[in-house]
Amino acid sequence: MICRLLFFLFFGLLSPYAYAQLPGKKESIKLAGDIVSFLASDSLKGRGNYKPELQIAAGFIEKHFDSIGLKTIPGYNHFAIPVNFKLQPSIFYDLEINKQKINNDHYQLLSASFFVVFDTFQYKKFNFFPSESDWFLLFNDSLSQLLNFETDEEMWVQSLNLPPGQPRKPILIVKNQELPISAKLTIQPSSEEVLMNIVGILPGNKYPEEVILYSAHYDHIPPKRSRRDSIYNGANDNASGTAALIMLAKYFAEKNDNARTLIFCAFSGEELGLLGSKDLVKKLDTDNIIAQINMDMVGISQYKKKGFMLTGSGNSELFQIFSQNLNGSGYKVFRDYDENRNLFKRSDNYPFALMGVPAHTIMTADDSSKCYHQVCDETEIVDMENIANTVEGIIIATTSLVNGTDTPNRIRIKE
Numbered sequence: 479m480i481c482r483l484l485f486f487l488f489f490g491l492l493s494p495y496a497y498a499q500l501p502g503k504k505e506s507i508k509l510a511g512d513i514v515s516f517l518a519s520d521s522l523k524g525r526g527n528y529k530p531e532l533q534i535a536a537g538f539i540e541k542h543f544d545s546i547g548l549k550t551i552p553g554y555n556h557f558a559i560p561v562n563f564k565l566q567p568s569i570f571y572d573l574e575i576n577k578q579k580i581n582n583d584h585y586q587l588l589s590a591s592f593f594v595v596f597d598t599f600q601y602k603k604f605n606f607f608p609s610e611s612d613w614f615l616l617f618n619d620s621l622s623q624l625l626n627f628e629t630d631e632e633m634w635v636q637s638l639n640l641p642p643g644q645p646r647k648p649i650l651i652v653k654n655q656e657l658p659i660s661a662k663l664t665i666q667p668s669s670e671e672v673l674m675n676i677v678g679i680l681p682g683n684k685y686p687e688e689v690i691l692y693s694a695h696y697d698h699i700p701p702k703r704s705r706r707d708s709i710y711n712g713a714n715d716n717a718s719g720t721a722a723l724i725m726l727a728k729y730f731a732e733k734n735d736n737a738r739t740l741i742f743c744a745f746s747g748e749e750l751g752l753l754g755s756k757d758l759v760k761k762l763d764t765d766n767i768i769a770q771i772n773m774d775m776v777g778i779s780q781y782k783k784k785g786f787m788l789t790g791s792g793n794s795e796l797f798q799i800f801s802q803n804l805n806g807s808g809y810k811v812f813r814d815y816d817e818n819r820n821l822f823k824r825s826d827n828y829p830f831a832l833m834g835v836p837a838h839t840i841m842t843a844d845d846s847s848k849c850y851h852q853v854c855d856e857t858e859i860v861d862m863e864n865i866a867n868t869v870e871g872i873i874i875a876t877t878s879l880v881n882g883t884d885t886p887n888r889i890r891i892k893e
Contacts (some may be wrong), residue, residue: 479639489507506725506866511857513542513721514777514865517696518713518857525712526700527750530670533698537593539744542724544590546731548678548742558592560668561673561747561757567592570669574662575652584653592674593665616788673697675754680730684737687880689762691741691770691837692726693755695748695826699851707853713860714843717852718777720744725869730880737882738768745826755826759833769796769886770837772827775850776868777860778843784867785810786840790822792835795886800875809871819844834888842868 508607514537516522522531540557550557556567571587573580650661676696680689698712727742741762747753781787789799793812800811814821821844822828830837842864849855878884 489599491529503866504861505609506869507862509725509728510718510721510737510862510865510869513724514717514860514862515857517717517720518711518855518860520709520711522709522711524700525696525698527673527697527747527753528671529700532697532746533593533670533674536674536676536744536746537591539720539724540591543676543678543727543742546678546724546728548680548727548731550590551677551679551741554677555586555588556592557590557676557678558674559677559758559761561754563672570666570672571632572664572666573650574664576659581653581780582613586651587663595824600849621728673753675746675758676744677758678727678742680727680734680736680740680742682737682739682882683735686739687766688738688882688885689741689767690736690738690876690879691743691762691767691830691835692723692773693743693745693770693826694723694773695745695754696720697746697749697754699749709857710851710853713857714746714777714847715775715854715855716773717857718775718865719773721865722773722869723774725865726752726872729869729873731768736880738880740880748826752826752829755829759829764830764833764835767830767835769794770827770830770835771872771874771876772825772837772839773841773868773872774825774839775841775843775847776865777862778847779861779864780843780847781812783864784808784871785812785840786868786871787812787814787844789814789825789827789839789841790831791838793822793831793891794838794889796836796838799878799884799886803875803877804871806869807874808873809867811871821845828891831889831891834890835885836889840868840872 517525517535523529525532525535536558543557548557551559558567560567567587569582571582575783588669604720650663695716698715698717699710701708701710723742723744727740730736730740743758745752745754745758747757748755776786779785786809788800788811791811797811797813804811821839821841822831825839827837829840844850848858879886
């Protein structure tokens, strides 16, 4: 669970980024198109839960989080966090040094990406550093960035005398008396049986203990037997929301002036009954979460071109805060027009709302749209400009949450 001390430890850890204006329209539209096109491609077969294609989608999101400069949340070495799974991620890997298998408790893989390999990764060119103990450090230049251990919580990190400025990602810390001549890391098929939430953090520079959570689910529906098209691509539901999530993370990381800590989460298991969010809410200290802004189905506009709907808008003060921040911007937030449809309870905001967090989902289309959970939900129907507009609207709407000037009251929701 994230505690105040661990948030404090992350204060000031990010590398400096140049100040960024609101995203350029052409660049934002292109980025949205690239993300949606990949996630909703036929090759990912609808990103069904417990399917290998969902792993590929997870790895894709992880690479974006890593390139953006997000950090893993305290207590985890990876952006990918297993859902309802007690084993450590390292159990999914087999490591061989000099063609000899290394016990799982004799090595640790450090990488922001859980899916560092999809099949077999051979370290054909690597460097290593021996330590004062039996441990040694192994890394590959081509997949690395500058070495930067954030904490010394693990004893094996303390025992290493690491030279400054050496590459990282991935890094293997191995306990083995025989120095390496060859190394092979293989991911196990059992990892396909686990759902992963992809979670990154951007520490706040003024109120690091206070959190704004942005989220979207990235899973959809696996193929079904059909005489014709059998792939439920899920472009609007919810490759569009995932694209918006990545775009928001990129914007805030480049701007790098968020007073409060920002957490970005791509949930799995939403289509199976909010499994990912029900799991993550148990891992985070919800008392520290000021608000959650979830995004679902923002690739088609059923509203005005520059507007979005806030589900369960009467349950918190967020609607009023958004309206005030958007005043004069050309964007508008709409109330949930039919709360009897329970849109508020059907997306990944709801487990957090039950814990008292002002948590809502932003939508520009709902389950009445023509291609909802249909094979026609493909990239071609998605309006990339609508995604870019929605991202810009969310940036403006949440300004006072991010900079710490607005703090909505906690809410009470009856399940």
